[in-house]
Amino acid sequence: MSTEAETAPASAGNEHAFQAEISRLLELLSHSLYQNREIAVRELVSNASDALDKLRVARLSGGAPADGPELEIRLVPDDDAKTLEIRDTGVGMTREELVANLGTIAHSGSLDFLSKLSDEQKNDASIIGQFGVGFYSAFMLADRVEVVTRSAGGDETLCWASTGSGTYTIDVADEVLPRGTVIRLHLRENCGEFADETRVKYILKKYSTFVPHPIYVGDEHVNDQPPIWAEPKNSVTDEQYAKFYQYLSHHNGEDPLWTLHLAADSPIQFQTILYGPPSNAEKLGFGKAEHGLHLCAKRILVQNDCRELLPEYLRFIYGLVDSADLPLNVSRESLQDDSVFRKIKKVLTKRVLDHLGKLAKDDAATYATFVTEFGPVLREGISVDYENREKVAGLLRFKSTGDTDEALTGLDGYLDRAKDDQEQIYFLGGPSLAAIESSPHLEAFEARGLEVLLLDDPVDEFVLANLATYKEKKLVSADSADVAIPESATVEDKEEDAEPPQVDDAGMQKVFDLLKDALGDDVSEVRTSDVLAGSPARLVHPQGAMSAQMEKVLEMSSGGEGFSRSKKILELNPKHPLVARMSVLAGNEQNAGFIQDLGRQLHSNALLLTGTALDPRAIVERTEAFMKELAEKRSNIVF
Numbered sequence: 001m002s003t004e005a006e007t008a009p010a011s012a013g014n015e016h017a018f019q020a021e022i023s024r025l026l027e028l029l030s031h032s033l034y035q036n037r038e039i040a041v042r043e044l045v046s047n048a049s050d051a052l053d054k055l056r057v058a059r060l061s062g063g064a065p066a067d068g069p070e071l072e073i074r075l076v077p078d079d080d081a082k083t084l085e086i087r088d089t090g091v092g093m094t095r096e097e098l099v100a101n102l103g104t105i106a107h108s109g110s111l112d113f114l115s116k117l118s119d120e121q122k123n124d125a126s127i128i129g130q131f132g133v134g135f136y137s138a139f140m141l142a143d144r145v146e147v148v149t150r151s152a153g154g155d156e157t158l159c160w161a162s163t164g165s166g167t168y169t170i171d172v173a174d175e176v177l178p179r180g181t182v183i184r185l186h187l188r189e190n191c192g193e194f195a196d197e198t199r200v201k202y203i204l205k206k207y208s209t210f211v212p213h214p215i216y217v218g219d220e221h222v223n224d225q226p227p228i229w230a231e232p233k234n235s236v237t238d239e240q241y242a243k244f245y246q247y248l249s250h251h252n253g254e255d256p257l258w259t260l261h262l263a264a265d266s267p268i269q270f271q272t273i274l275y276g277p278p279s280n281a282e283k284l285g286f287g288k289a290e291h292g293l294h295l296c297a298k299r300i301l302v303q304n305d306c307r308e309l310l311p312e313y314l315r316f317i318y319g320l321v322d323s324a325d326l327p328l329n330v331s332r333e334s335l336q337d338d339s340v341f342r343k344i345k346k347v348l349t350k351r352v353l354d355h356l357g358k359l360a361k362d363d364a365a366t367y368a369t370f371v372t373e374f375g376p377v378l379r380e381g382i383s384v385d386y387e388n389r390e391k392v393a394g395l396l397r398f399k400s401t402g403d404t405d406e407a408l409t410g411l412d413g414y415l416d417r418a419k420d421d422q423e424q425i426y427f428l429g430g431p432s433l434a435a436i437e438s439s440p441h442l443e444a445f446e447a448r449g450l451e452v453l454l455l456d457d458p459v460d461e462f463v464l465a466n467l468a469t470y471k472e473k474k475l476v477s478a479d480s481a482d483v484a485i486p487e488s489a490t491v492e493d494k495e496e497d498a499e500p501p502q503v504d505d506a507g508m509q510k511v512f513d514l515l516k517d518a519l520g521d522d523v524s525e526v527r528t529s530d531v532l533a534g535s536p537a538r539l540v541h542p543q544g545a546m547s548a549q550m551e552k553v554l555e556m557s558s559g560g561e562g563f564s565r566s567k568k569i570l571e572l573n574p575k576h577p578l579v580a581r582m583s584v585l586a587g588n589e590q591n592a593g594f595i596q597d598l599g600r601q602l603h604s605n606a607l608l609l610t611g612t613a614l615d616p617r618a619i620v621e622r623t624e625a626f627m628k629e630l631a632e633k634r635s636n637i638v639f
């Protein structure tokens with residue numbers, strides 16, 4: 001009781017206060033939100049249809065008596081009284097349900113999200129139904145709303161009423177319903193058109209064609225459409241597909257990005273229409289998509305948000321699946337271990353992935369939109385769907401150094417361009433594209449004409465590391481000791497490095513020892529490498545270890561606690577004049593300290609280029625010492 005007192009301070013007798021959020025929502029609705037008032041009718045009819053579905057499910061489990069009025073929806077416009085009634089013979093509501101369902105917002109966060117929308121988005125009424133607040137759109141049309149309702153099996157008919165200004169009342173109704181709900185809208189002065197029968201029929205045909213229960217206005221059955229998913233593909237028009245998409249998604253006036261209509265016969269018989277939306281609401285910050293597919297058994301809706309029919313990483317898809325092989329009286333629990341169900345899921349998943357692959361080939365522009373919007377959701381499949389992971393991987397797109405027509409490339413495109421003897425797919429992660437592009441690791445690959453995928457989204461790097469191989473080619477981070485350079489990839493000699501200094505082999509060994517000594521535990525090994533092209537040095541992570549970027553991300557997410565970076569290998573480029581010179585200088589004991597300082601600085605530079613935060617003091621002191629020495633040398637030359 002105490003919580004109710006908090007949320008409803010004005011409760012007195014049969015008068016209740018709305019949860020604070022609802023008052024704010026109603027304010028939003030009456031001011032800027034939802035200029036398109038027709039949407040209110042759609043939302044109320046959608047609720048009526050849900051109530052009929054719930055009744056059918058309750059009957060199957062014995063939770064509601066089997067007798068009583070036919071399952072139907074009836075709209076009654078009254079031009080004289082300026083009212084519109086939406087009547088259904090569904091489950092109805094008890095007193096407690098009226099308070100819980102029409103006095104509070106079930107999905108916390110919905111309101112926050114709605115109030116953050118831009119004005120343009122607010123005027124696009126299409127979204128209201130997605131946020132579990134559809135009922136309140138009634139106040140866009142009415143200055144007084146009555147909900148007369150009788151719960152299935154209940155013995156009293158109740159009347160909920162409100163003017164939408166902070167409170168509502170619940171009383172025993174004057175009329176007696178056999179079962180179900182009447183939503184009675186006392187229309188606002190400027191909404192008189194909603195009491196006009198022709199107008200109401202028009203709106204129902206526009207938005208509610210696919211409601212799976214009969215809707216009547218007067219004697220007319222307004223939604224006597226055949227179910228389009230059961231029709232042959234070539235008899236369904238684009239407009240019908242778009243309308244069905246809008247019905248399923250509540251995305252008013254929006255066309256789907258792609259449509260997949262198919263019928264399967266074996267191992268399970270089913271018909272389905274699936275849609276890809278044109279944009280991803282998750283990107284706007286509204287949590288994970290929670291809708292599912294509509295599931296029908298022999299045309300009758302069994303569940304309207306069935307999330308178990310597709311894997312989570314395809315949760316953005318809207319659609320309907322109708323199977324004659326499913327029993328009508330299925331519960332959510334029994335569905336999950338039902339083998340029919342699992343088979344449908346398997347086929348659907350495969351067909352969707354194949355369809356996306358085909359879309360990528362046939363319609364690059366549409367696919368680019370798709371992958372920009374949903375790539376981040378799709379890639380989740382790599383770590384959860386082992387059976388299809390290679391298919392999913394082939395659908396992902398990345399930035400790349402390759403010479404491509406599209407802004408992004410897929411792994412297949414990469415392999416097409418790869419050298420014949422190339423056994424690995426190279427990628428490099430970094431905090432930004434600019435940081436990756438200035439990496440000494442990248443330079444080594446570019447100098448040899450080897451393509452590298454540029455991963456400026458850290459998740460992509462984890463995804464590819466997790467994938468490990470694609471079409472038998474190993475996926476390798478460019479800063480890894482695992483890198484194998486194909487023999488055919490040679491560095492073209494540059495004219496300007498005309499006379500590279502001779503490397504002193506014994507001196508080079510001495511350089512390794514000096515540097516290992518100077519860097520101590522900071523590196524596991526110092527060695528030369530023929531991977532490098534123009535840079536003097538690079539840090540590579542040992543075979544099998546995480547890349548520098550992955551370590552950084554993990555370190556940040558663990559808050560640095562209990563995390564230790566793996567020791568890196570410092571690789572020197574013997575073709576670089578500085579390194580060659582070091583090997584010569586090492587011959588003289590007196591240069592030992594200087595060579596060690598050079599080594600420390602090369603190490604710091606390599607770290608700096610990966611964007612690792614370092615203690616600047618040591619670096620500054622060391623470079624100042626170098627500068628001082630150089631300046632002194634110059635004074636000797638001049639004087």
Ligand code: ADP
Nearest residue numbers: 047048051092093101102132133134135136181
């Ligand atoms: P949503 O439909 O997304 O749950 P709404 O704001 O449209 O959100 O409706 C809120 C709730 O009110 C519904 O979930 C349902 O429990 C109840 N409700 C609304 N209309 C009816 C109706 N005609 N019959 C029974 N319950 C209803």
Ligand code: MG
Nearest residue numbers: 046047134135
């Ligand atoms: Mg609703």
